[in-house]
Amino acid sequence: MRKILAFSLVALISIIIACLPVFAQEKVVRMALKASDIRSLDPHYGTTTIDYACIDPMFNALVRFKPEDINPEKIEPDLAERWERSKHGLVWTFSLRKGVKFHKGYGELTAEDVKFSLEKAANKASSGFAADYAALDKVEVLDKYKVRITFKSAIPSVLGILTNYHGGYIVSKKAVMEKGDKFKFDPIGTGPFMLKEYLAKEKVVEVRHPEFFRGRPKLDRVELWFMPDASSREMAFRKGEIDIVEGEREQAWVNKMRTVPGTAIEIFGPGETLTLHFNMTKKPLDDIRVRRAISHAIDRGELMKFLGADVTSKLVSVIPMDYLGGTDKVATYEFDPEKAKKLLAEAGYPKGLDLSMVITEMSDYRRPMEQVQEQLRRVGIRLKMDVITHTAYHEQIRKDVNPLVLYVCARFPTADPLLTQFFYSKSIIGTPTAVTNFSHYNKIDNLIEKARVEPDPKKQKEVWGEAQKKIIEDAVALPLCITKFVFARKTYVDLGYEMRSTLTLVTPIKETTDIRK
Amino acid sequence: MGEYMVYDTVCKRRGDFFVATLYEKRTMLTYAIRRLILVLPTLWAVVTFVFFLIRIVPGGPAVAALGSYATEESIRQLEKQMGLDKPILVQYGSFLKNLCRGDLGKSLITHKPISQEIFRALPYTLDLAIGGMIIGILFGIPSGIMTALRRNRAPDYIGRILSLVGISMPEFYLGILLMYLFAIKLQLFPVLGGGDFSHLGSRLYHLFLPALTLGIIMTAFVSRMVRSSMLNVLGEDYVRTARAKGLPERKVIYKHALRNALIPTVTVIGIYMSILMGGSVLTEIIFSRPGLGKMMVFAVKDRDYIALQSVIIIFSAFVFLFNLITDLLYAVIDPRIEYH
Numbered sequence: 085m086r087k088i089l090a091f092s093l094v095a096l097i098s099i100i101i102a103c104l105p106v107f108a109q110e111k112v113v114r115m116a117l118k119a120s121d122i123r124s125l126d127p128h129y130g131t132t133t134i135d136y137a138c139i140d141p142m143f144n145a146l147v148r149f150k151p152e153d154i155n156p157e158k159i160e161p162d163l164a165e166r167w168e169r170s171k172h173g174l175v176w177t178f179s180l181r182k183g184v185k186f187h188k189g190y191g192e193l194t195a196e197d198v199k200f201s202l203e204k205a206a207n208k209a210s211s212g213f214a215a216d217y218a219a220l221d222k223v224e225v226l227d228k229y230k231v232r233i234t235f236k237s238a239i240p241s242v243l244g245i246l247t248n249y250h251g252g253y254i255v256s257k258k259a260v261m262e263k264g265d266k267f268k269f270d271p272i273g274t275g276p277f278m279l280k281e282y283l284a285k286e287k288v289v290e291v292r293h294p295e296f297f298r299g300r301p302k303l304d305r306v307e308l309w310f311m312p313d314a315s316s317r318e319m320a321f322r323k324g325e326i327d328i329v330e331g332e333r334e335q336a337w338v339n340k341m342r343t344v345p346g347t348a349i350e351i352f353g354p355g356e357t358l359t360l361h362f363n364m365t366k367k368p369l370d371d372i373r374v375r376r377a378i379s380h381a382i383d384r385g386e387l388m389k390f391l392g393a394d395v396t397s398k399l400v401s402v403i404p405m406d407y408l409g410g411t412d413k414v415a416t417y418e419f420d421p422e423k424a425k426k427l428l429a430e431a432g433y434p435k436g437l438d439l440s441m442v443i444t445e446m447s448d449y450r451r452p453m454e455q456v457q458e459q460l461r462r463v464g465i466r467l468k469m470d471v472i473t474h475t476a477y478h479e480q481i482r483k484d485v486n487p488l489v490l491y492v493c494a495r496f497p498t499a500d501p502l503l504t505q506f507f508y509s510k511s512i513i514g515t516p517t518a519v520t521n522f523s524h525y526n527k528i529d530n531l532i533e534k535a536r537v538e539p540d541p542k543k544q545k546e547v548w549g550e551a552q553k554k555i556i557e558d559a560v561a562l563p564l565c566i567t568k569f570v571f572a573r574k575t576y577v578d579l580g581y582e583m584r585s586t587l588t589l590v591t592p593i594k595e596t597t598d599i600r601k
Numbered sequence: 602m603g604e605y606m607v608y609d610t611v612c613k614r615r616g617d618f619f620v621a622t623l624y625e626k627r628t629m630l631t632y633a634i635r636r637l638i639l640v641l642p643t644l645w646a647v648v649t650f651v652f653f654l655i656r657i658v659p660g661g662p663a664v665a666a667l668g669s670y671a672t673e674e675s676i677r678q679l680e681k682q683m684g685l686d687k688p689i690l691v692q693y694g695s696f697l698k699n700l701c702r703g704d705l706g707k708s709l710i711t712h713k714p715i716s717q718e719i720f721r722a723l724p725y726t727l728d729l730a731i732g733g734m735i736i737g738i739l740f741g742i743p744s745g746i747m748t749a750l751r752r753n754r755a756p757d758y759i760g761r762i763l764s765l766v767g768i769s770m771p772e773f774y775l776g777i778l779l780m781y782l783f784a785i786k787l788q789l790f791p792v793l794g795g796g797d798f799s800h801l802g803s804r805l806y807h808l809f810l811p812a813l814t815l816g817i818i819m820t821a822f823v824s825r826m827v828r829s830s831m832l833n834v835l836g837e838d839y840v841r842t843a844r845a846k847g848l849p850e851r852k853v854i855y856k857h858a859l860r861n862a863l864i865p866t867v868t869v870i871g872i873y874m875s876i877l878m879g880g881s882v883l884t885e886i887i888f889s890r891p892g893l894g895k896m897m898v899f900a901v902k903d904r905d906y907i908a909l910q911s912v913i914i915i916f917s918a919f920v921f922l923f924n925l926i927t928d929l930l931y932a933v934i935d936p937r938i939e940y941h
Contacts (some may be wrong), residue, residue, distance in 0.1 A: 120899040123666055123710060131666075212675065265712065284711055284718050285899055286794065286891040309793065313886050316792065319780045320889070325793040475660030475904055482664075482673070511672075518673035 110304040111599045113577055115328040116311040116320055117590060121285050124268045127253035128204060128211035137590040138288045138308050142187070143253040143273035146178050146198065146246045151581045151594050154354055154497050156408050159243045163193060163254055163274065173238055173539060174221075180229040185295040186256040187278035195231040197257045199223040202233065204260065205251030213251035238537040240500040240544070241408070249496060249587050276301040276595035286310060301595040302580070321347075327577050327599075328591050331570035333448060335392025341572045348573045353585035354406060354494055355566040357399055358452055361489040361506065361522040362560060368437055369487050375559035377427035378488075379417035381463040382456055386419075388565050390455050395570055399563040401552040402502060406585070409499025409535070409548035414556040424463045436464020441486040443469045444477035452564065453490050481522060482513050489522040492567070494589060499548040503532050507555055523560045576601045633929065640921045647917045648700070648910055652693060655906055661685065662709040662904040683709050696910070705911040710903050715911040718896065723915065725795045726892035729815065729884060730877040732808050736816025737823045738870070744820065745827025745866075746859065752832065760824060767821025772880050776814040776887040783810055795890040811888045815880050819873060826869045830862035837861070864931070871927025875920040 119134035127139045148162035149155075161167075164178040184193040204210045206217035221234040235242065246252045259272035269282055274297065277290035287309045292301045311317045314332055321329040322344060331337050331349075341347055360382075368374045388396040400412040428436065439460075443453050450471065457467045467488075472480065481489050495501040504519070505511050509526035511519035531551040538544040555561060571591050573579075580596025663679040680686050684695075699706055705715040748760035784792045796807030834840060835858055843853045882894030889895075893912055900908035 120902055121710065208678065215672070268712065283891060284708075284713065284721070285895055286889070309889065311889050313889075315777050316780075316887050316889055319777070319785060320793045323784045323788070323792050325791055473660060473902070475665040475902065476658070477660075479660040479664045482676075513673070516673060 111302065112305045112307065113303055113328065113593060113597060113599065114307040114309060114326050115590070115593070116309045116317045116326040116330065118312055118314070118317070118330045119310045120312050121310055122282070122288065125271045125279065125282065125288070126268045127255065127271070127273070128201075128213060128251050129268060131212055133589045134308070134310060136588045138290070139253065139271075140248065140275070140588045141277040141290055141306060141593050142271060142275040142279060143248065143255070144184075144275055145248040145252040145254060146180075147243050147252075148248040149587060151592055151596075152584045152586070154585045154587050155406070156241055156244055156497055159247055162248060163198075169242070173242065174235045176233045176235075176242055177226070178231050178233070180231070181297060182229055184274050184297045185293075186259070186274055187272050187293055190256045190259050190272045193254065193256075193274055194228050195225040198231045198254055199225050200257035200260070201254045202246075202251075204255065211251055216245050216251055238539060240536055241496075241498050244496055244498060277303075277306050277593070280305070296595055298595050302598040303593070306593050321572060321574075324574070327574045329572050330590065331572050333391070333395045333567045333570050334451075335394055338392065338394050338570060344572070346575050348575050350571040350573055350583050350591055351394055351568050352571075352583050352591075353397075353566075353568055354404065354497055354587070355397065355568040356448070356492045356494045357402070357404060357502075357566055358490065358492050358564040359399070359402055359506075360456065360562040360564055361491060362562070363484070363487050363489065363522055363524065364560065365484075365524045366487045368431065368433065371431045372559055373427045373431040374433070374437070376417065377424040377431065377463070378460065378465065379559055379562045380420045380427065381424035381465065382417075382459050382562065382564070383419040384564055386459070387452060387455050391452060391565070391567060395568050397566045397568065399566045402506070402555055402561055402563050403499045403548070403552055404497075404566055407495075407497040407499055407502070409545050411545075411549040411552055413549060414553050416556075417559075417562065421463050428464065433464075436466060438466045438468070439487050440468040440470070441488055442472050442477060442480050443490065444474040445471050446474045446477075448492050448567065449474075449477070449490055456490075456564075482518065482520075484514055484522075486522070490564075491520065491522070494587070496587070499552075500532070500536060503528070503535075503548065503551055507551070507560065508532050525555070525558070525560045527558060528554050629929065633925065636921075636925050636928070640918070643921065644914060644917055648914055649693075651910055651913045652696065652906075653689075655901075655904065655909055656689060658904075660904055662906065665903045665905075666710055700914075705914070706907040708908050709905045710908075715908055718908070719893065719911060719915055722891055722893045722896050724798060725890050726878065726881050726885070726894060728795075728804065728808050729811050729881050729890065729892060730874060732812030733815030733819050733877050733880070734870070734874060736812055737819025737873070740816070741820040741823025742827050742866075745824040746831055746854065748824065749828045749831035749835065750854070757828075760828070764821035764824045767817050768825070770818065772814055772818065772883045773887050775817060776811070776884055779810050779814055779817075780887070783813075793889050795892070807888075807890070811884045811890060814884050814887075815877055818880065819877065822873055823866065823870065826866050827862060830865050831858060834858045834862045867930050868927060871923050871930075874923040874927075878916060878919055878923075 115137070117134050117137055119132065122135050122138055123132055124130050124135060125138055127143050130136060130139045144162050146162060146164040147159050150158055150160060163180055163184060165181050167176055167178045169176050178198070180193065180195060180198065185191070186193060202217070202220065202223045206214055206220045208214040219235045219237050219239045221236045224232045226232055239245070254274065256272040260267050263270055271279060276293055276296045276298070278293045280289040280291045282288050287307055290306045292304055294300060309326065311320070317326065317329050320326040331341060338349055338351070342349055362369045362375045362378070364370055400416065401410065401414045403410040405412055428434070443450055453469065457469060460467050480486070506520055507523070507525050507528055508521060509529050510517045511521035512524050512526065513520070513522055528551045531547050531554070535544050535547040535551070538547060569589055573591065576599055578598045578600050579591065580594055580598060583591060586592050661680065662683060663676045663685070666679060684692065696706070705719070707714050708718065744760050748757045751757050780792050783790045790810045791807055792810070794807060796803035798804055840853060840858050843857045881892055882898055885892040885895040886898060893915060896908060897912040900912060
């Protein structure tokens with residue numbers, strides 16, 4: 085028996101060693117992301133972080149954010165070489181680069197592809213971002229390399245909806261027509277990398293696009309792994325099987341990973357805003373004194389300390405300062421538990437009150453909300469929280485079940501999307517046009533609409549500022565803080581740019597990214 | 602477990618061995634066919650239960666797919682595209698109709714045919730379950746025999762403590778520990794993925810740690826089972842007789858005692874195989890293996906009703922198959938057993 089056992093073990097080990105795969109010396113970057121799978125590789129449908137991460141290296145837009153910076157005022161040419169705008173900003177003419185090639189022999193980019201892509205992005209039947217293009221009137225092909233875009237009315241940022249983000253990406257008309265629904269998992273773009281394979285629930289593999297218009301990408305291959313388990317991601321990174329890993333937005337994780345040799349920690353913006361929305365249709369939150377009491381009861385400094393000094397930053401208003409239109413000139417609710425108790429007593433709750441809500445299991449929501457729960461307890465607000473799955477949470481908060489809704493998000497960095505989605509009357513949940521107005525707030529519609537069509541950027545910022553002041557004065561929502569994105573990178577991966585902020589929400593892989601071992 | 606009874610040697614009394622063998626084969630075949638027919642209502646019940654249960658749970662696939670960008674209008678539109686706007690009984694009827702045609706449907710999230718995804722994931726899960734089982738048998742049986750033969754002595758105490766630890770340890774914890782030791786510290790094995798399935802070396806290389814995780818737990822179960830069976834058998838008259846006849850101890854143990862002790866062990870191993878399929882869920886997540894277990898967890902998370910239903914059907918079918926094989930194996934190990 086012993087002999088058989090020994091023989092079996094030796095045989096097994098021999099087979100494994102003999103058959104070990106031989107890895108060629110390719111330049112490969114492997115990135116592990118907190119995700120279970122992608123939704124779509126069609127850029128006009130990709131809505132999750134993992135979708136962005138996979139889509140971004142494969143596509144370009146007419147214009148783009150600088151790889152390291154999301155400032156909308158610094159948007160630069162991408163597929164377009166130059167552009168002109170009419171006096172009122174309703175007609176834009178773009179001249180395209182010549183010789184830009186689509187992946188896998190799908191030909192040269194022309195104005196027809198641009199027209200097709202923008203019309204596809206604006207169509208509800210073929211895009212998840214059609215609402216962003218509601219003001220788009222028509223797209224005309226002037227010649228092979230020139231396209232004219234006309235808008236029905238002015239919008240906050242025309243270049244914003246034409247950037248490398250959401251519906252702005254340009255797809256190959258021929259490929260979409262040919263592949264139909266299959267385009268979602270077999271996309272054709274002009275980016276530095278093209279799809280090699282997509283293995284459901286496992287990874288997306290992209291390889292170099294040798295004819296990329298900015299020059300031959302330095303990497304041979306990029307692998308984006310879907311790894312929802314934090315420990316597994318960390319182990320794979322420590323082992324060296326993963327080169328860039330999505331981390332936990334926790335100080336402890338950052339501190340721990342800083343001790344791993346050969347590791348660079350990337351903490352970047354724009355981050356996600358943590359905002360507590362008060363449901364003003366539910367008692368007792370229909371009383372402004374109660375909402376203000378809650379606002380005074382929450383110690384945002386303590387919350388940020390709890391979440392980690394390196395991974396958080398201040399959020400004064402509901403729009404972050406680095407968004408176009410963000411301001412810090414709004415009233416603030418200083419942490420003052422005594423004032424909170426006094427306001428509660430005035431509102432008829434001298435002994436405190438009870439609230440109950442659901443919260444998602446996702447730590448990005450649950451951890452800060454547990455801290456808020458403890459802070460509210462100190463002033464006599466007993467908050468009962470039932471933990472449910474993240475999908476169920478998104479459904480339940482849209483059914484108006486919560487008196488308090490914690491929402492964590494990042495949006496295009498101008499004030500309009502956040503104001504429209506969270507504070508515009510048409511976005512009130514429960515209505516046919518509902519988005520995410522959980523507060524049922526309807527007092528700043530005129531300001532939101534006015535800012536949208538204001539041609540003077542300075543005046544536009546003032547109107548957005550006024551809207552934010554009103555939101556805080558009415559205690560509609562309480563901005564808590566911003567949590568930044570945390571990634572760990574092997575130092576031998578040279579990104580080719582200095583990472584500061586990105587709308588891809590993950591470390592972007594560009595044609596300049598290289599391995600220096 | 603199957604229905605069985607002690608073989609009363611009716612056929613053998615006639616002195617016609619050929620008739621007896623034919624009779625045995627026919628009854629076993631009839632039994633297997635009867636069990637296979639019974640699986641259909643069982644599968645139907647399981648699938649129906651899951652079909653309605655997942656639809657009761659809050660959060661639908663449209664919300665999961667659209668995430669934080671979900672608007673009321675886009676949710677309704679996507680639900681329509683997914684066919685979830687129809688009455689639930691209509692959905693159920695159409696699901697059963699497609700199932701009868703062998704069409705499992707398309708994933709609500711990726712829109713890819715589920716059968717394709719299952720076809721890709723299943724071998725990884727079977728590799729893992731079989732790998733875990735082999736390790737469990739290779740180490741569990743010898744350690745069970747050893748602890749039984751040295752009852753109430755140091756090796757027995759150590760073996761019992763170790764098997765208790767193995768049984769109590771959750772897969773995810775053990776998986777992380779093994780990963781840390783073999784992958785991070787010793788740099789011997791990978792932690793990522795299932796390897797290249799067409800390359801045997803890569804497949805085994807990536808299988809080792811996940812299979813060891815399940816194998817250690819399986820070893821603990823098998824070892825305890827073999828130990829207790831061996832202790833029972835070693836006290837039997839025929840073992841005493843074998844020893845009295847002067848047979849070498851090795852022969853007594855392996856020829857007389859072990860063969861009988863294996864009968865209950867085989868029963869339990871069959872059940873454990875089903876447990877291993879379940880155990881693959883967490884192990885696949887930890888080691889990022891693209892198997893059925895991982896597919897099931899993600900289907901629950903994304904509320905991908907079609908994927909979940911399909912994976913449950915496959916899991917249930919395998920559980921049934923393992924039970925059937927176990928029942929049939931009885932007759933191979935113990936000729937006294939007859940099927941009706």
